Amino acid sequence: MANFAKSRVPGFSVDVYQNEFLPEGGREVSAIVTVTSTGGGTSGGAPLSGVSASPAGIPVSAPSAAVVIMVDCSGSMDYPPQKMRNARDATAAAIDTLRDGTEFAVVAGTHIARQVYPESGGLAVAGPGTRADARNALRRLSAGGGTAIGTWLRLADELFAGAGARIRHGILLTDGRNEHESPAELHGALESVAARFTCDARGVGTDWEVKEVTGIASALLGTADIVADPAHLAADFTAMMENAMGKEVADVSLRVWTPVGVEFAFVKQVAPTVEDLTARRTEAGPRAGDYPTGSWGDESRDYHLCVRVPEAGIGQEMLAARVSLIVPAGDGGTPQVLSQGLVRAVWTDDLASSTAINPQVAHYTGQAELAQVIQQGLDARKSGDIDGATAKLGRAVQLAEASGNADTAKLLSKVVDVVDAATGTVRLKAKVADADEMTLETRSTKTVRVKK
Missing domain, CATH: 1.20.120.1690 (Four Helix Bundle (Hemerythrin (Met), subunit A))
Incomplete structure (x- = not known):
């Protein structure tokens, strides 16, 4: 059993925890890959004008970010009446938490999606004046109509498409079931916007569908939670926005390369939440695949990787997989490697070593x-x-x-x-x-x- 701390690039490190020992004929290799980001004002993509880059090519500048807040304004938000008021207050609290320079917009969601702020379309840039204007615009949030969440997500995607920010984050609030579009329509919307922005989803009250809300968050690499008492919305929205403002590196992928003869089994995020990433693979060259992880701030996450290696004799060893942290190059060129870790396989006749399970x-x-x-x-x-x-x-x-x-x-x-x-x-x-x-x-x- 070993803890292999691998090469570090400023901001990220990869540590691999595994029992690399297999019995004769053993094939399955499991490892926990811990990815840690120490922040430091890094951002994916090309350096901003006049901003210097680190030796790894990562700009050392506060990242640009864009946020779209999607608020359920269906008729059920008026029962009880304070629910809509709580939603307005929570949205105002989130707007107050925006970092200066962040691009943002507010969308009212019913059976259609309607932009509430800025009225002229596009995204506003956060500052004292635009925050005040946005808070005033929230008075126009009122309950009435149905629920078609896919339309809200598609409008958010359109707004993000016009922004120059690398970090793109949505906050979505709903209090009911997605009754005015089919499951297939919502699924199609999620497929079309996945990997284009991340999104935290919240259900307020107890009349919404858990699998819908958690499915949205899962597809868009965000968090999901319940706010049973609408009075707690403001605190929850503030915490979500603070977390979004702490993101510093966008569009990070976990790249897994395996040698000839090694079969890939699965990769799952296992901390802070369980999320199976196996089906989200995009090919990245011979025997390599990328798995999206979204945006990162100062945090640590754990991933469970499992592969099947060819059978081998006692005393033989091999590289079972190489795990890399990847961000896209700002000019569309070769992606940057932030850090790497190795997963090994060693065959032994020591029964104690080959049967021990890594903690x-x-x-x-x-x-x-x-x-x-x-x-x-x-x-x-x-x-x-x-x-x-x-x-x-x-x-x-x-x-x-x-x-x-x-x-x-x-x-x-x-x-x-x-x-x-x-x-x-x-x-x-x-x-x-x-x-x-x-x-x-x-x-x-x-x-x-x-x-x-």
Whole structure:
């Protein structure tokens, strides 16, 4: 088992955690790849005019950013009336959090998408005057009409297309189901805007569909959450905008190269949330594929990589995969490599070495299972399968206890009565508040880092 800290470029590092030892005939190699960005005012793309670049070619300048806030203004936002008022206040709080120079716009979403600010179209540039004008424009946000979220996303994409910013981020709020367009229409909109901007999605109240909101955030590499009480919207919007303003490097991809004979199994983000990236691969030359990770600030994320190597004899070793952090070149040329890490395979007849499971791999395998069994348990509960729901949610309680995921354990305790957490013995609660069930489902993919 090894921790290989690889070459560093200012701002990013890649660390690989794995048990590289395989028994004779062993083929499956798993590794946890930890990517850490230390920020430092870096930004993807070409340096701005008059701005110097680091030795790695990354400009050392505050990044340009564009933000579009999409606010649900369907008729249901008027029940109760304070919900719409809370949404206006939250949008104003987000606008106040914008960094000077950030391009921004506000969109009112119903069965159509309508730009509320700036009225002239395009994006405004954040400053004292435009913030004040935008706050005044929010008075025109009123409830009435249906819900067609795909139209909101397409308008946001049009607005971003006219911006020069590398970091493009949306904030989307809804309180109901996407009833005025088909699932296929929403899916088509998500496919058309994916990789063009990131988006955080929030559901307010308890009348929205969790899978719709989490699906939007997943497709657009953002976060999803519930704000059950509309009074908490302003704090949540402020936190989302602060996080968006902290992003410094855009359009980062995880590039995985494998040698001849190595089969690719999967790559998943496993912290801070579980997100399967396997199907999002775009080819990047012979035996290499890129997986999108979105924009980065000062943060760290973990990825689980699995490959299958050819069988080999005792004492042989090979490079199983090379993992690189990539950003596109500003002029459309060769992408920049920010950092790299190596995944190895070594065949041994030492039983203790070849059967040991790396702690990071074991931990995140459990966290991925935790997210899966919560979803399966809640689906079973909704369908009336009491035994199935009890078994799956009991396993979830057991996994949360073993991994120290206290937040998820607390959410589970509002859906089941825990008899014995260590064995996963639980009883389903007879009555569960909608907000508690939806919160558990929405936050089921949130993970905790491995204990050091």
